[in-house]
Amino acid sequence: MPAFHDRNDQAYCEDLALSTIAKDVGTPCYVYSKSSILDQCRSILAAFSTYPTLPCYAVKANSNLSILKEIFKTGFGADIVSQGEMERALRAGVDPKKIVYSGVGKRADEIASALRTGILAFNVESSAELETIASLAAERGLVAPVSLRVNPNIDARTNPKITTGLFSTKFGLVETEARALAEKVRQLPSLRLVGVGCHIGSQIVDVAPLTEAAVRMSQFAAGLRELGHQLDFIDLGGGVGIRYQAEVPPTMESYANAILGAVKSTGLKLLIEPGRVVVGNAGVLVCSVVLTKRTPEKNFLIVDGAMNDLVRPTMYDSYHEIKAAKTTHGPLQTYDVVGPICETGDYFGKDRELPACAPGDLIYLQSSGAYGSAMASNYNSRPRAPEVLVDGSNYRVIRRRETLQDLWELEL
Ligand SMILES: Cc1ncc(COP(=O)(O)O)c(C=O)c1O
Numbered sequence: 001m002p003a004f005h006d007r008n009d010q011a012y013c014e015d016l017a018l019s020t021i022a023k024d025v026g027t028p029c030y031v032y033s034k035s036s037i038l039d040q041c042r043s044i045l046a047a048f049s050t051y052p053t054l055p056c057y058a059v060k061a062n063s064n065l066s067i068l069k070e071i072f073k074t075g076f077g078a079d080i081v082s083q084g085e086m087e088r089a090l091r092a093g094v095d096p097k098k099i100v101y102s103g104v105g106k107r108a109d110e111i112a113s114a115l116r117t118g119i120l121a122f123n124v125e126s127s128a129e130l131e132t133i134a135s136l137a138a139e140r141g142l143v144a145p146v147s148l149r150v151n152p153n154i155d156a157r158t159n160p161k162i163t164t165g166l167f168s169t170k171f172g173l174v175e176t177e178a179r180a181l182a183e184k185v186r187q188l189p190s191l192r193l194v195g196v197g198c199h200i201g202s203q204i205v206d207v208a209p210l211t212e213a214a215v216r217m218s219q220f221a222a223g224l225r226e227l228g229h230q231l232d233f234i235d236l237g238g239g240v241g242i243r244y245q246a247e248v249p250p251t252m253e254s255y256a257n258a259i260l261g262a263v264k265s266t267g268l269k270l271l272i273e274p275g276r277v278v279v280g281n282a283g284v285l286v287c288s289v290v291l292t293k294r295t296p297e298k299n300f301l302i303v304d305g306a307m308n309d310l311v312r313p314t315m316y317d318s319y320h321e322i323k324a325a326k327t328t329h330g331p332l333q334t335y336d337v338v339g340p341i342c343e344t345g346d347y348f349g350k351d352r353e354l355p356a357c358a359p360g361d362l363i364y365l366q367s368s369g370a371y372g373s374a375m376a377s378n379y380n381s382r383p384r385a386p387e388v389l390v391d392g393s394n395y396r397v398i399r400r401r402e403t404l405q406d407l408w409e410l411e412l
Contacts, residue, residue: 003033004284004366009328011364015393018286018325022362025397027288028305030373030387031364032062032398034070036282041074044274047252051260051270056100058238058275059085061370062283066389066398068092071278077120079238079273083110086117096120100235100271102149102199104129104170111136121147121194123235125172130181130191138190146185147195147235148178152216156201156209156239159316165200165213172198175220182229193229195271196221199237202276205249207258210239214259218266234263235271242280244367245319249277276370283369285310285385286325289361290340298336301357306339307346308379310365310372314345322349325362329355337363341380373399381407 003014010017013031021031044055056077059068063085069092072078077098078089089099099119104126106114111133114122124130124146137144151172154165164171173181178196185191200213217234224231236259241249250258263270287305294300312318322337333356337348348365357363376384383402388395 003036003282006327009326011323011325011327013284013390016390016395018284018364019362021388021390021395022286022288022325025386025388026401027286027362028303028309028385029286029401030283030368030385031286031395032067032279032283032369032387032389034389034391037067037070037279037369038074040278040282041071041076043252044272044278045074047256048260048270048272051264053270053272054098054233056098056271056273057278058273059089060374061275062279062372062374063088064373064387064398065092066396067279068094079275083113086114086119090117100147100273102273106132108132108136112140115140115142115144119145121145121235123147123149123197124181125149127177127181127184130184134188134190138188143190143192145192145194147197147233148173148181148193149235150175150178150196150198150217150220152198152200152213154200154209154212154216156204157206158201158203158239158241159318161316162202163200164202165198165209178220179224179227182224182227186229193224193231195231195233195235195268196224197235197237197271199273200239202239203241204239205241205247207250207254210236210255211258211262214262218262221266221268231268233269233271234266235273236263238273238275238277240274240277242277242367242370245321278370280370281367283367283372285365285368285372287363287365289357289359289363291359292335292357299334301335301337301354301363302340303337303348303363304340305348305365305385306341306380306382307343308341308377308382309339309385310348310368311375311377312371313348314343315375320348320368321366322352322354322363323366324355324357325364326355331356333357341382378402378407383407
């Protein structure tokens with residue numbers, strides 16, 4: 001049975017009714033299924049079991065400590081983009097030797113702290129960054145492991161805001177520059193070249209660009225080796241999409257088949273950085289209806305969750321299935337489902353068919369486990385929603401609801 005399903009006229013997460021959780025912790029709240037997260041981790045590990053592969057979970061997708069702990073227990077490493085993410089990952093028990101550090105703007109203090117930690121690799125995205133890493137490592141008498149992130153100029157055929165492998169974006173190095181940097185690494189005793197990689201985007205449902213990237217990176221690695229460079233791994237980033245609406249994302253087996261063919265020819269270890277696919281479908285955002293409101297053009301369902309809780313619809317115009325938590329109902333109504341924030345862009349879904357709702361009714365947004373709570377803010381001075389992890393018929397609050405006091409706690 002899927003983790004989120006209907007039972008006894010109610011929406012359930014595993015063996016708990018969403019209404020039970022909402023009654024206990026209030027709304028809005030994020031609810032995650034532990035079994036769903038673990039199933040995804042296991043299916044990734046199984047799909048790549050025929051080849052030496054290290055999946056490094058992209059912490060940015062959902063960085064709650066309890067969720068990280070579950071993921072790292074399965075053997076995953078971490079893909080991080082800030083010192084904060086590194087500290088979270090370490091607290092959650094990740095092996096430092098399984099951390100890769102991505103990002104175009106790593107600060108010197110962040111690099112220094114990752115050097116102290118002794119991570120697997122810095123994914124280097126510019127010549128300036130390489131120089132900073134080299135001098136910080138030299139000052140400390142260390143040798144920094146670096147992997148060159150290439151921008152292969154491949155269109156991932158996804159939302160432009162999450163496309164990262166085109167020359168029009170800020171990410172990665174063009175191949176000629178990456179080759180020159182490999183040469184530089186050879187000359188600098190405080191650096192060691194350990195890998196090459198790329199990350200071409202997110203929510204990719206067509207495997208063709210992923211295959212193209214795998215082929216390009218494998219060729220690029222082979223070219224570097226011909227020049228006498230030694231490498232340990234190829235890192236193909238994350239990006240595998242999930243089903244939000246009608247997408248047909250690849251299975252983990254077809255994803256593995258799509259990239260392993262090329263990588264196998266190199267014999268190099270493979271790193272992948274899955275984020276969304278691990279947690280995206282494992283979480284929902286539960287909200288209560290505040291009121292309904294008609295205008296000459298629209299019928300609004302105003303709920304207590306808002307763009308500060310889940311910004312994806314506002315930011316990417318993304319689609320989340322919206323459902324009523326009570327599954328028996330009368331006639332359907334068409335609503336724009338919106339939050340209370342003072343922005344016209346504060347909406348969760350437009351022209352959605354839902355049962356006629358009354359104040360206090362519960363609705364939930366599916367597929368909210370990735371880039372949901374992680375992107376939440378306090379806009380409009382709204383305390384952030386709690387997060388709950390369901391395990392069978394039990395649940396645990398894994399982040400408490402913020403209080404009003406929390407909002408001004410840091411202000412002087
Ligand atoms: C470098 C890098 N790796 C991995 C990911 C994770 O991507 P996804 O959540 O689509 O798997 C991202 C997300 O943007 C990223 O920037």
